[in-house]
Amino acid sequence: MPTPHHRAATVRGTATGLIAVLALSACGATVEEPVDPDRKVIVQRCGEEVEYATPRRAVVYEGGSADKMFALGLTDHVHGYVMPPANPPVTESPWAQEYAKVEFLSDDLLNRELVVDTKADLVVAGWGSGFSDKRGITPEILDGLNIQSFIHTESCFNYPGFPQRTTPFEGLYTDLERLGRIFGVEARATEVVQGFRQRVEAVRAQTTGTDRTPVFLYDSGTDQPFTAGRQVPPTDIISFAGARNIFEQLDSRWTQVSWEAVVQGQPEIIVILDYGDQPAQEKINFLKTFPTTRKLPAVVNDRFFVLDYNEGISGPRNIDGLEKFAGYLRSLRP
Template sequence: MIRLSLFALLMSATTAAAFPVTVKSCDREVTFDAAPTRAISHDVNLTEMMLVLGLRDSMIGYTGISGWKTLDAEMRAGVAELPELAARYPTKEVMAGAEPDFFFAGWNYGMKVGGEVTPDTLEPFGIQTYELTESCIHIGPKAKSSMDDMYNDILNLGIIFGVEAKAAELVAGWKERLAGATAGVDRSAPLRVFVYDSGEEAPFTAGAYAMPTALIEAAGGTNIMNDLEKSWAEIGWEPVVERNPEVVVIVNYGDVTAEQKIAFMKESPAFASIDAVKNDRFVVLEYVEATPGPRNINAVEKLVAGFWGN
């Protein structure tokens, strides 16, 4: 243990002196001459990535949480003393006024294509941006969602902030935990799974490039909408009924509770023929578990238990 601790300290000292560093952020190469000291994160899952790396002292605030989500006790403690600079998406004026040197966000996670807050619009204010890997599909091609999307972000944040050893330790631990959670999963006949985020007239769901597809596959299922060439998107109910999911994964957040979403599906005659509804097979994931972040391993463990009764 002493040797490991000394090694970690030596690694930290070495990496802290290794600037400048360059990381790939979507289709850009971004170079940092020093670790950011006035960082802002957007959304609860990205903020957790910063906190789990021990970077709160390098942050001046966060955006995009209270407008949609309610923080649990762990997150409330984590962001204590940090101000929320915008309840939803920040404006360019808010960003410039806070004088950050770094923004951790993503496309549809604090930034919109063609919007007023983008890496290009922030650069003149001396604000460098790192983009969430899952979100890169909004600006160009990328591989289908995988657990590596989340690992990649943690490792890149480790490089940017000079905490590579901590990032590598976290990722190695998550991989080990994931392997243990999924070791007994029978993958010969993957369960058909539908992700229900929100919407009654038309459901908002996860496509090929959204994190739940990777979580479901890790747990031995297949997303029935994995041919949807998007991350998150609104679809019709017809393909859901036709593809007959055996399990429905509910994403829990916002004003409509998971229980209300389940009741809506169970009480609607239109869904009476769906296997998941007939057999009352629903698994609830919190928003922070279903989007890229440290709780993705919790999510897979929940899915394995819900799919296979483990």
């Protein structure tokens, strides 16, 4: 990993000297933390150390980014969100009320023009999903426009120049802690992370430790299936629940594999990633009729688990997905 260097990131606009009152969604309590308009902190952006000033007009891309902000009580710092149509409706989110308080900016992919036009002072997204060399919106480009950026740690392992490797759930915790530092709500971030860790440990305590049921995650694809490698949250979800992703050894994020490799893995459960482009039931119907997959143990025994899109990408709802999948596994035990 290259040695991180310091890059100052200036912002459009300034923070006010108000007191931010943060609603604790889990227990209904409140925490008051002062926001210093001149406050600046050094926080890692993947493997690079960057100076941040407190943002007031953040633009967030997809549910995972928005949920991280809302979970930290930072709704007042979010100007708006970009939500491509494949994402489930925000009305289904645990933070639906928070989405209603900020502006819906676009149902297209993240782009530089939108960020500039909205006078954003922070963009929160993943590398390769929101941020993209091909689409001309990268942290480096935004630095040149004096717009701060935050990359999901889970997506940093192939970030050019400044990669960072971590397991997906640890990446989630790291993001919450880093955002806590950027916005001066470290105590709130610590509380949220501790709560998530406790929920994960509660699930792991219920596993046998020996039942490594083989699981295949099916995202999409007919000629070649698209699935989850080691570097994305579903692999941790499957593992922490006590099972095994048959592609957990693939050192990648979301990736294509062969149907032959799926058959070789003999999955006893298939996790269907559910999002707007194609209903989960259509994917299940395909697997039941496709000659290569219809005799797989999971298909023969009708063992399909539907994982919501926002439970599968990096975000607080990963914990919900883990609890649900662990419950499904327990329901299969004799």
